[in-house]
Amino acid sequence: MARPREFDTKAAIESICDQFWSDGYESTGIADLEEATGLARARLYAAFGSKQGMLCEAIDFYLDTRIDVVFQRVDNSGIDGVASFFRRFAMMNAENPELSKMGCLVVNSMIEFGRSDPEVAVRSERYRERVRGAFRSALAREAEDGGLKGDLESLTELAFMMLMGLYVSVKGGAPLEEIERLCGIAIGVVESWRAGAGVYAVDGA
Amino acid sequence: MARPREFDTKAAIESICDQFWSDGYESTGIADLEEATGLARARLYAAFGSKQGMLCEAIDFYLDTRIDVVFQRVDNSGIDGVASFFRRFAMMNAENPELSKMGCLVVNSMIEFGRSDPEVAVRSERYRERVRGAFRSALAREAEDGGLKGDLESLTELAFMMLMGLYVSVKGGAPLEEIERLCGIAIGVVESWRAGAGVYAVDGA
DNA sequence: AGTGTTGTTTACCAATCGGTAAATTATCTA
DNA sequence: TAGATAATTTACCGATTGGTAAACAACACT
Numbered sequence: 001m002a003r004p005r006e007f008d009t010k011a012a013i014e015s016i017c018d019q020f021w022s023d024g025y026e027s028t029g030i031a032d033l034e035e036a037t038g039l040a041r042a043r044l045y046a047a048f049g050s051k052q053g054m055l056c057e058a059i060d061f062y063l064d065t066r067i068d069v070v071f072q073r074v075d076n077s078g079i080d081g082v083a084s085f086f087r088r089f090a091m092m093n094a095e096n097p098e099l100s101k102m103g104c105l106v107v108n109s110m111i112e113f114g115r116s117d118p119e120v121a122v123r124s125e126r127y128r129e130r131v132r133g134a135f136r137s138a139l140a141r142e143a144e145d146g147g148l149k150g151d152l153e154s155l156t157e158l159a160f161m162m163l164m165g166l167y168v169s170v171k172g173g174a175p176l177e178e179i180e181r182l183c184g185i186a187i188g189v190v191e192s193w194r195a196g197a198g199v200y201a202v203d204g205a
Numbered sequence: 206m207a208r209p210r211e212f213d214t215k216a217a218i219e220s221i222c223d224q225f226w227s228d229g230y231e232s233t234g235i236a237d238l239e240e241a242t243g244l245a246r247a248r249l250y251a252a253f254g255s256k257q258g259m260l261c262e263a264i265d266f267y268l269d270t271r272i273d274v275v276f277q278r279v280d281n282s283g284i285d286g287v288a289s290f291f292r293r294f295a296m297m298n299a300e301n302p303e304l305s306k307m308g309c310l311v312v313n314s315m316i317e318f319g320r321s322d323p324e325v326a327v328r329s330e331r332y333r334e335r336v337r338g339a340f341r342s343a344l345a346r347e348a349e350d351g352g353l354k355g356d357l358e359s360l361t362e363l364a365f366m367m368l369m370g371l372y373v374s375v376k377g378g379a380p381l382e383e384i385e386r387l388c389g390i391a392i393g394v395v396e397s398w399r400a401g402a403g404v405y406a407v408d409g410a
Numbered sequence: 411a412g413t414g415t416t417g418t419t420t421a422c423c424a425a426t427c428g429g430t431a432a433a434t435t436a437t438c439t440a
Numbered sequence: 441t442a443g444a445t446a447a448t449t450t451a452c453c454g455a456t457t458g459g460t461a462a463a464c465a466a467c468a469c470t
Contacts, residue, residue, distance in 0.1 A: 002416035003466045024317075026231045030458060042460075043418065051458065101319060107373060111316060112229075114306060115378030124377055157390045162363075165370035168312060172329055173320035185362045207446035208437045235428060247430075248448065256428065 009047065010061075012037045017058035021105040025055055025112050052119065055109065059123045062105045067127065071134035078142040082135055082159055083190045089166065090183035093176065100179075103171040107164065128160070135159045139193070149195045162186045214252065215266075217242045221249075222263035226310040230260055230317055257324065260314065264328045267310045272332065276339035283347040287340055287364055288395045294371065295388035298381065305384075308376040312369065333365070340364045344398070354400045367391045 019028050019036040030041050030051065037044065048054045070088075074081045093100040102108075110124035136156040142148040148155070166186065169179055191197060224233050224241040235246050235256065242249065253259045275293075279286045298305040307313075315329035341361040347353040353360070371391065374384055396402060 001468050002414080003418085003468090005417065006466095029456075031456085040419065041458085042420085045459065046417070107377070110377035111313075111373060113378070114376060121378060128379070154390050154393065157387055158367075158394065161367050161370035161374075161387050161390065163370070164373035165366035165368070168316060168369035168373060169366075171319060172312070172315035173318070173326060174333070182362055182366050185359050185366065188359065189363065207444080208435075208448080210447065211436095234426075236426085245449065246428085247450085250429065251447070 005047075007037075007039060007043070012039060012044075012047070013057050013061045014065075016054050017061050017105065020055055020058050021062070021102055021108070024108060025051075052117065056119050056123070059106060059109060059120070063123065063127060063130070067104075067106065067130060071130055074134035074138050076141045077138045078145070079139065079147065079190060079194055081138045083187050086163075086183055086186045086190060089163075090180055090187070093170070093179045093183065097176055101170060101173065103167045107167045108171065131163065132156055132160050142193075147195045148193055149197065150193055155193055159186075159190065162189065210252075212242075212244060212248070217244060217249075217252070218262050218266045219270075221259050222266050222310065225260055225263050226267065226307050226313070229313060230256075257322065261324050261328070264311060264314060264325070268328065268332060268335070272309075272311065272335060276335055279339035279343050281346045282343045283350070284344065284352065284395060284399055286343045288392050291367075291388055291391045291395060294368075295385055295392070298375070298384045298388065302381055306375060306378065308372045312372045313376065336368065337361055337365050347398075352400045353398055354402065355398055360398055364391075364395065367394065 015036040015038075016033055019032055023032065030044070033039075033044060033051075033054065034041055044054065048057055070085075074085050077084075106124060106127040109120050110127070113120040113124075115121050136152065139148055139152055139155050139159075143152055163186075166179070166182055169182055220241040220243075221238055224237055228237065235249070238244075238249060238256075238259065239246055249259065253262055275290075279290050282289075311329060311332040314325050315332070318325040318329075320326050341357065344353055344357055344360050344364075348357055368391075371384070371387055374387055
């Protein structure tokens with residue numbers, strides 16, 4: 001019924017997403033978002049309402065295109081799936097350290113905002129449940145096959161906690177070898193959950 | 206040889222420390238620091254040189270007065286000491302949730318800066334080595350007594366990774382019960398390292 | 411063709427950012 | 441007591457912050 005939008009909203013959101021992901025919310029100014037999208041600020045505000053609105057769109061986009069696709073590979077997979085997730089984390093870290101250092105947009109945002117922004121908080125909650133759900137279903141599947149040693153819920157939480165710990169080291173700028181080491185530990189811990197594994201929770205390397 | 210300083214530098218640093226700890230570096234303006242210390246900005250700049258200088262002083266203060274005293278209780282303690290550390294973490298979370306949500310100034314700073322600020326990076330490194338050193342020496346002590354099951358270095362890293370994971374949940378504004386649950390898992394994991402413990406890495410609660 | 415509606419553009423806003431120059435005040439030394 | 445030195449105060453700086461008002465342009469519908 002009126003003039004159609006001249007730019008691709010999805011593409012703009014992706015650019016905004018990458019910008020927030022790379023530099024964080026507070027550190028990116030509207031000028032950065034203008035440069036990233038090639039759009040004048042007034043256009044951005046007309047489309048998204050506010051900087052916070054842009055972040056929400058970015059997070060939703062990120063959840064749909066980055067998070068979900070990764071954890072679909074974990075869903076209902078088994079111990080192998082969980083261990084492979086951490087293996088891929090390590091590979092990404094080794095192959096593309098700069099991208100890796102950006103961490104996860106949702107984790108970054110939830111650390112930056114805590115509970116202070118309800119819109120962000122609800123998305124953080126969704127993220128945490130998505131990750132936990134993937135780990136839980138994978139381990140549950142393993143348990144059904146009788147291959148899991150230990151309590152399902154506890155193991156799920158531990159996998160989650162280790163992943164969050166990895167993100168701290170990654171964002172904190174820990175040396176690559178340290179990240180690699182921590183990934184190795186996480187993988188070892190997950191592998192130790194196999195019913196057939198030895199008695200030690202964590203073997204050396 | 207000249208006019209003496211009228212204010213207590215240590216007290217000022219403590220106020221600055223609390224401010225950065227509570228709100229983060231970027232989110233606290235010089236105006237906040239003025240209010241927190243009761244000192245005009247020019248006085249702060251005369252004393253500390255720059256906002257970044259204030260952060261460094263704050264971190265050093267924090268390391269000396271908050272971190273060191275906590276991890277001295279862990280040094281050379283044994284599994285009990287490590288488990289008790291996580292128990293205290295849980296207690297703090299339950300008794301003073303608001304203070305607890307502030308997380309750790311050094312972890313917060315290292316997440317905010319990554320490797321971008323060398324002065325902060327060197328302090329992050331110092332922090333990580335302090336924490337790891339405490340865990341390592343505690344577990345080494347336990348190993349000497351033959352009470353440790355598993356590889357010393359790996360267990361040290363796992364304890365560290367779990368702690369960092371806890372900080373993410375804390376700063377991310379996770380519900381209190383979630384933090385409590387995660388602490389319980391961490392404690393269970395540490396307890397499972399006892400030579401006499403059962404075969405399961407993580408028992409249900 | 412005219413009109414209402416929406417997107418786009420340009421220019422701008424007050425507020426805040428980190429930081430400082432200069433004048434003033436207080437102390438110590440000679 | 442005079443002068444040197446350093447702390448304090450006041451007022452200010454240019455740059456940047458997130459956000460917007462208003463003029464203009466393009467489309468759909470009657």
